[in-house]
Amino acid sequence: MAVTIRDVAKAAGVSPSTVSRALSLPDMVDPATRERVLRVADHLGYRPNRAARGLITGRTGNLGLILPDLANPFFPSVVKGIQHQAHQADYQVFVADSDEDPGAELGLVRSLAKQVDGLILCSPRMRPAELREAATFAAPVVLVNRKEGSIPAIAIANAAGMRLIVDHLAGLGHHRIGFVAGPRSSWSGRERLRGLRVAATATGTELVELGHFPPTFEGGVDAAEGALISGVTAVVAYNDLTAFGLLSALRARGVDVPGQLSVVGIDDIQMATMVHPPLTTLNIPKERTGRASVDLLLHLLGERADIPDRVREMPTELVVRETTGPINSTSQQSARRTPRR
Amino acid sequence: MAVTIRDVAKAAGVSPSTVSRALSLPDMVDPATRERVLRVADHLGYRPNRAARGLITGRTGNLGLILPDLANPFFPSVVKGIQHQAHQADYQVFVADSDEDPGAELGLVRSLAKQVDGLILCSPRMRPAELREAATFAAPVVLVNRKEGSIPAIAIANAAGMRLIVDHLAGLGHHRIGFVAGPRSSWSGRERLRGLRVAATATGTELVELGHFPPTFEGGVDAAEGALISGVTAVVAYNDLTAFGLLSALRARGVDVPGQLSVVGIDDIQMATMVHPPLTTLNIPKERTGRASVDLLLHLLGERADIPDRVREMPTELVVRETTGPINSTSQQSARRTPRR
DNA sequence: CTGAAAGCGCTAACAC
């Protein structure tokens, strides 16, 4: 069996409580004894049993994270930020992937809630009522990439971001801009649509809704046809993965980007710079968002003195690369690269 | 406070032990009582406290997963497989990312070991001695993508895979093949090098070692120059990400792929089909590998009757796409697509 | 088949 606090106590010639104190409340014990206890503990290879501690303190030292799809590179980045900050504060994190199934999320919340001190719901797809129910399950909840009532959240400044995109496109001369929306269940998808609408009116451009598609490469592929027949000169994709799918389908049809059609993504995943042409996209500070969500959670748990806002918006930044260009430049542009079919 | 087993007992008019049994050992209790207890429990919204249970059973119901870098798309796929299988068996999983720091791994093992029933070390970078030490920390350990002594493992059939690659390339007429190795700390990197050497001798081709690079896009970019001056006609990259970097740098230099140089990756990450040209690569069944590792772990925990091998190799498959082609076809090929600079 | 009692490893009053 593993070495317990009693073993340490015995070996150090003190009582279990003294060992406990030496470990958790260092200044409640005589420096000399503490020193000795710590040395003995270390020597015996003592590791506190967090479950036992949690049973009495009510703290598990664990955080839970639920997200829609780890295969979307956006999420691993957020996860890295979350883990970094969590480990920093000596928390471990449970990660659970709902596979884009809104129905699965509540179940995951339920099974995680009792084993964690707090829950981070990243881009949750569940309905508002469910979300509020989820926020009810004992452990404090922080939303990432979504807002709902007064539930603490780290959101993205979507409206401002959409404005950056539309301004960029309008500046390039585009008047009709298409939007490939993500899943209907996506809050940020709706937010982005809303932001795009506002920005379009503000800049006097027309926004064409190209429909809802899965937030994947395939979704983008499927959206290409509609984008083409809609007669827009630029299209904004729900996220970078979708933009890649769009780009791939456009290339297959011999459509020159950005000569005939400009494409902009959202997220700025690492791959955006790796593909050719590199993708113009709206950067979201993914790791920072992850870290911020942990900070907020720790604050809620009373581990942080500083008081972050309960709902905070992360800034975005437009990264102009090569998939956007001026309108009406078809002829020169398309001569540069001959389509493969 | 949350509803406990005693609340249920009281409400159902039985003792706590009966409730416990009704939940965990259904057939040790009268069907009628069990039924009633279960209904009451459900009605009260009772959720067992796993930490408390674990304290006595010694089982936490948790699994730990340590991997080098979530940002490499290879890993999220494995994680998905692991989670799927783990949730299936009602286990939750802690995920920890070491950020490619071999030194951090042992620490993660330590901090996770006591809170889990088993540990999956995915592509661990630590040294053999450390690995054996890690396998010593109470919780059973399963290695993924590595073999070490008799530690249970799910490895990849690297030798066979390398043979597939070399055969493909040799069949295309290539005689000098370069290998961009990953980090020195990577076991599979060394395995692959070994396999490549064997395959090269077997097919009468020459293997040129291009040096060690980080297993990232940037690593591939940095490796390009060396590949070019080495005079090889084909290069095998440590993984797909590295292959992408290579491809990107080659394009920037106006080198036609596969006209002047063939490139093959390893992993077959989702992005391999999304880039242009699509990457020829060695498929590794990532989700299956993840699932297999959980199966093995559960077996070790006595939850599985069937006896999987303690060390199992997952098969690979070569997926030929467009970055490999016959040698000496430079002239026709390069006319097809004009480099951008 | 069911209840009473003990105790998993730890911390938190409460004494001393």
Add this chain to the structure above:
DNA sequence: GTGTTAGCGCTTTCAG
């Protein structure tokens, strides 16, 4: 400052 006691929520002998 330190030891003693009780008990977190649960399972598991041991009786009945």
